[in-house]
Amino acid sequence: xxxxxxxxxxxxxxxxxxxxxxxxxxxxxxxxxxxxxxxxxxxxxxxxxxxxxxxxxxxxx
Amino acid sequence: xxxxxxxxxxxxxxxxxxxxxxxxxxxxxxxxxxxxxxxxxxxxxxxxxxxxxxxxxxxxxxxxxxxxxxxxxxxxxxxxxxxxxxxxxxxxxxxxxxxxxxxxxxxxxxxxxxxxxxxxxxxxxxxxxxxxxxxxxxxxxxxxxxxxxxxxxxxxxxxxxxxxxxxxxxxxxxxxxxxxxxxxxxxxxxxxxxxxxxxxxxxxxxx
Ligand code: HEM
Numbered sequence: 001x002x003x004x005x006x007x008x009x010x011x012x013x014x015x016x017x018x019x020x021x022x023x024x025x026x027x028x029x030x031x032x033x034x035x036x037x038x039x040x041x042x043x044x045x046x047x048x049x050x051x052x053x054x055x056x057x058x059x060x061x
Numbered sequence: 062x063x064x065x066x067x068x069x070x071x072x073x074x075x076x077x078x079x080x081x082x083x084x085x086x087x088x089x090x091x092x093x094x095x096x097x098x099x100x101x102x103x104x105x106x107x108x109x110x111x112x113x114x115x116x117x118x119x120x121x122x123x124x125x126x127x128x129x130x131x132x133x134x135x136x137x138x139x140x141x142x143x144x145x146x147x148x149x150x151x152x153x154x155x156x157x158x159x160x161x162x163x164x165x166x167x168x169x170x171x172x173x174x175x176x177x178x179x180x181x182x183x184x185x186x187x188x189x190x191x192x193x194x195x196x197x198x199x200x201x202x203x204x205x206x207x208x209x210x211x212x213x214x215x216x217x218x219x220x221x222x223x224x225x226x227x228x229x230x231x232x233x234x235x236x237x238x239x240x241x242x243x244x245x246x247x248x249x250x251x252x253x254x255x256x257x258x259x260x261x262x263x264x265x266x267x268x
Pocket of ligand 1 (some may be wrong): 255
C-alpha cells in the first residue's frame with residue numbers, strides 16, 4: 001500500500017533536534033517555536049475582532 | 062401514593078437534573094456579549110482536537126502497529142494522531158492562560174478550574190503512555206529514561222514503564238476513559254454555572 005505523492009514536509013524534520021542553551025535553560029528549537037506560537041495565538045485572540053460582534057451589541061448583558 | 066413515587070431514585074434524579082441543568086441552559090440560544098471573543102474559541106478547539114485524537118486513535122487500534130509503521134496510510138493516520146495531540150495541548154494551554162487572565166474560577170466556579178487542571182495532568186499522563194506505546198526506538202529510549210525517575214519514587218512496582226502491555230492499556234483504555242469523563246464533567250459545570258462575567262462589569266461576583 002504505497003501512496004507516494006512525492007509531497008515532502010514543509011520543513012525537513014528528519015534529523016536530530018537543534019537545541020538552544022542559555023544558562024540553566026535548555027530548549028529545543030521545535031519546542032521554543034511552539035511556545036512562541038502559543039503566545040502569538042493568545043495575544044491574537046485578545047486583539048483580533050470577533051466576526052459578527054456588531055450584531056450582538058446590546059443583545060444580552 | 063405520590064409521595065412513594067417522589068421517593069423513587071428515577072424521579073429524584075430527573076427532578077435534580079431538571080433543576081440544575083434544564084435543556085435551555087445545557088444548549089442555550091445566546092451567550093452574553095462579552096463571549097464574542099476569540100479567546101472563548103480555545104475551549105471548544107481543545108474539544109475538537111480531543112475528538113480528532115480519539116477518532117484517529119480508534120483507527121490505529123483497528124489496524125495495529127504493523128500497519129501504522131509500514132504503510133503510507135498508516136503513517137498518515139499516525140501523524141494525524143500526533144499532530145492532533147499537538148493542537149490539543151496548544152489549544153488547552155491558550156485556554157488555560159485565558160481562564161487564568163480572566164480569573165474564571167470566580168463566582169463558585171472553583172470546581173470548573175480544578176477539573177480543568179486535573180484534566181491537564183491526566184492529558185500529560187495520556188501523552189506519556191502514548192509515547193511509550195509507539196513500539197519504536199523513541200519509546201524504548203523514553204521508557205528506559207523514565208524508569209529511573211519513577212523507580213526513585215517507589216511507583217515503579219505498580220506503574221512499570223517498561224511493561225509495554227500495561228502502558229498500552231493505560232494509553233488506549235484507562236486514560237481515555239478518565240480524560241473523557243473529566244472533560245464531560247468540566248463542560249457540564251460550565252453550562253450549569255454559565256460563563257463568568259468580566260471582572261470590571263460585575264465586581265460583586267468576586268471571591
Ligand atoms: C481537555 C482539556 C479541556 C477542555 C476540552 C476544556 C473545555 C472547555 C470549554 C468548551 C469551556 C467553555 C468555553 C470556554 O470558555 O472556552 C471551558 C471553560 C472553562 N475552562 Fe476548560 N477545558 C479544558 C482544560 C482546562 C484547563 C487546563 C483549565 C484551567 C486549569 C480550564 C479552565 C476552565 C474554566 C475556569 C472555564 C470556565 C470559564 C467560564 O466560566 O467563563 N479548562 N473549558
